[in-house]
Amino acid sequence: MDLGLKGKVALVTACSGGMGRNIALALAAEGAHVALFARSRDKLEALAADIERLHGVHALPCPGDMREAADADRLAATLEREFGGLDVAVLNTGRAPVPLRATVDETDGERWDAAYRTQLWGAIQIAQRVHPLMGAAGPGRIIAVTSASVQQPMPHHALSTVFRAGVTAYLKHLANELGARGITVNCVAPALIETPHRTGVAAYTAEQAQARKKMNVLQRMGSQEEVCAAVVFLASRQAGFITGSTLRLDGGMVGTLF
Numbered sequence: 217m218d219l220g221l222k223g224k225v226a227l228v229t230a231c232s233g234g235m236g237r238n239i240a241l242a243l244a245a246e247g248a249h250v251a252l253f254a255r256s257r258d259k260l261e262a263l264a265a266d267i268e269r270l271h272g273v274h275a276l277p278c279p280g281d282m283r284e285a286a287d288a289d290r291l292a293a294t295l296e297r298e299f300g301g302l303d304v305a306v307l308n309t310g311r312a313p314v315p316l317r318a319t320v321d322e323t324d325g326e327r328w329d330a331a332y333r334t335q336l337w338g339a340i341q342i343a344q345r346v347h348p349l350m351g352a353a354g355p356g357r358i359i360a361v362t363s364a365s366v367q368q369p370m371p372h373h374a375l376s377t378v379f380r381a382g383v384t385a386y387l388k389h390l391a392n393e394l395g396a397r398g399i400t401v402n403c404v405a406p407a408l409i410e411t412p413h414r415t416g417v418a419a420y421t422a423e424q425a426q427a428r429k430k431m432n433v434l435q436r437m438g439s440q441e442e443v444c445a446a447v448v449f450l451a452s453r454q455a456g457f458i459t460g461s462t463l464r465l466d467g468g469m470v471g472t473l474f
């Protein structure tokens with residue numbers, strides 16, 4: 217199926233590793249040119265080289281920190297100068313502080329502040345800068361990576377759940393305001409996705425990791441490929457009538473009907 221992404225321009229934030237990196241590769245595999253935003257310049261340059269070699273599209277490293285206004289400004293200016301606009305923005309973010317803690321033990325204001333700036337404010341700053349670049353040459357797509365914990369809070373995830381609920385609310389407002397310009401705004405809400413940790417601090421103990429596999433009806437962890445496929449679908453032409461929605465990838469963990 218032609219997803220209508222060939223020649224489109226896609227931004228992926230927080231993409232020097234992990235899920236963001238895989239999403240950038242998946243969009244490039246569909247023929248989209250990609251702008252790559254994260255703090256590690258060397259990793260972005262290596263990823264851009266891989267993408268151009270594998271998929272023959274233009275991949276542009278845009279080093280920067282989502283929490284910094286000046287970096288968000290520079291990103292928007294770069295997108296306008298290099299691509300003349302933007303079609304798809306995937307708002308992935310860094311993780312909440314580790315190690316994860318029970319809610320009653322989350323008493324450290326610095327951890328709350330770090331989670332707020334990384335997961336909510338960073339996503340808002342980028343969304344604010346990039347939506348004006350969209351819609352001139354066809355429909356725009358904004359897709360945020362949140363968490364299924366927003367619908368069913370998971371143990372030890374308060375720092376993440378609180379601010380991803382904020383992202384979900386912010387995107388719903390944006391969807392309402394940007395729809396008339398042909399821009400769709402949606403969330404992908406994963407949970408229990410197999411992801412190697414790179415911070416040197418394991419997010420989960422061995423027992424917690426084992427217990428996580430039992431937290432959904434499929435009794436396994438989800439794959440990166442499954443998350444990427446959902447993002448690519450929401451970015452596609454065919455997803456044009458979906459906006460203000462959240463697509464959960466949780467193996468059936470959330471027990472509600474909707």
Ligand SMILES: NC(=O)c1ccc[n+]([C@@H]2O[C@H](COP(=O)([O-])OP(=O)(O)OC[C@H]3O[C@@H](n4cnc5c(N)ncnc54)[C@H](OP(=O)(O)O)[C@@H]3O)[C@@H](O)[C@H]2O)c1
Nearest residue numbers: 230232233234235254255256281282309310363407408409
């Ligand atoms: N695995 C799951 O089941 C699951 C479920 C729900 C949600 N999530 C969320 O999905 C997101 C991606 O997860 P992951 O496992 O791929 O994380 P990861 O491997 O730790 O990668 C995080 C990425 O974020 C970038 N980053 C961090 N802070 C940044 C900042 N201030 N500005 C720009 N880029 C920044 C990092 O690059 P630099 O260090 O180079 O900046 C890195 O590329 C996380 O927010 C995670 O909490 C995961």
